[in-house]
Amino acid sequence: MEEKEISRAVIKRLPRYYRYLGELLDNGVERISSNELSDRMQVTASQIRQDLNNFGGFGQQGYGYNVKYLYNEIGKILGLDKTYNVIIVGAGNLGQALANYVKFEKRGFRVIGMFDVNENLVGKRVRGIEIKMLDDLKPFLEENEIHIATLTLPKQAAEEVAVRLVEGGVKAIWNFAHTDLNLPEDVIVENVHLSESLMQLSYNITRHQQGKNGK
C-alpha cells in the first residue's frame, strides 16, 4: 500500500469500521457494498466510499468490498498486525477489568505485568498475571520490552509514575488517570478521561431538558 497521510478524522473512524467488518467476518459475510455497510453503520454510503478510498481502491464496482481483505488492511493501518507487551500500573478494579478483557489479547495486546502500591494485592494473580509492587517496576522494565503502559491509578501518583515509565524506556501510555501528563514529545499518550465523558452526558441531559421545557 502506498504511504500517504490520512486525515485524523478518518483515522478516528477506522476502529469502528474494523469492529463492523470483524462482526461481518464472524457472521461469514465475504463481501459487502458500501450501501449495506452504510445501513449497518448509520454512516452515509458516500462517506464510507470516501473514507475507504483513502486506502486505494479496495471496492470494486458491482462486487463491493472484500470484507476479509478490508478488515486485514485496516488492521495493518491500525497496527493490529503486531503484538504489544502491555503493563498495567494500578491494579485496582479498573486495572483488573482491563487485564481481564480477553479481547484485547486477541487483538495483540498482551498484558505481561501488573503493578500496585497496595501491599494487600502483592502476589494476587489476575488471569495468571502476578501483581507486583511498584518498586519492582524498574528491574521489570530492564528485563522486558514494554510497548504500552496503562495507567489506572489516582491522578496524584500518575505523573510521577509516568516519568519513571518513560525513564525505563516506555514510549506509549494509555492514561486513565484524570490528569494531563506532561511528558517528552516522543512519548505517545492516549487519554481516557471517564469523568469528561460523564460530563458530556450530563451536558446533553441538561440541554435536552431545556429543549423540552421550551427554554
Next chain:
Amino acid sequence: MEEKEISRAVIKRLPRYYRYLGELLDNGVERISSNELSDRMQVTASQIRQDLNNFGGFGQQGYGYNVKYLYNEIGKILGLDKTYNVIIVGAGNLGQALANYVKFEKRGFRVIGMFDVNENLVGKRVRGIEIKMLDDLKPFLEENEIHIATLTLPKQAAEEVAVRLVEGGVKAIWNFAHTDLNLPEDVIVENVHLSESLMQLSYNITRHQQGKNGK
C-alpha cells in the same frame, strides 16, 4: 446567562476547563489570567479567551477570570449543579470500578443500584450498594427515577438490556459495551469504546515507528 448555541467543539473542551479550574480552586487560587491558564493547559490564550467568551464576559481586563465564578458557571452549563440517580448494569470489575469512583458522587452522580446476571454476585455490596439480579431491574425502575444507566456488560447482552432500560423510562445511557446501540432518538447515549481508544494508541505507535524508520 443568555441561552445560546455553543459549538460542539467548545463543549468538548469544557470538562477540561472545569477540571483545571477545580484544581486551581483546591489550591486556593482566586483569579487567573488567560495567559496563566494557557501555560497550565497548553492551549493558546487566544483560544481560551475565545472559548470562554461564549459564556459572556467572565474575564475582566487587568483582573483575569474569577476562578470560582467561572468554575460554577461552567459546572452549570455541564449540568453539574444537579444530582443524577445512576444505576450500573453489569457488576463485573469495570462496573465495580465505576461504583467505587468517589469523585463521580461528589460531582452529583449517585449510584443507587447495581445489577448483574451472575448469581455469585447477588447480595454482594459495593460501597454499600447491593448487587441485584437483572430480573429485579423492572420493579426497580418503577420505584426509582433513574437519570443515567451505565452499561458495563458484554456487547451480546447490551442492546437487549438497553431496550429494557428505555422501556423502563431511562433516557440517558453511558455505554461501555463494544457496540453501537440502536435506540429511539430521544435517548441520549454516550459511548466509551475502550478498544477503539487502544487502537488509536497502536495506530500512533505504528506511525511513529514508520516515521523513525524513514518509511
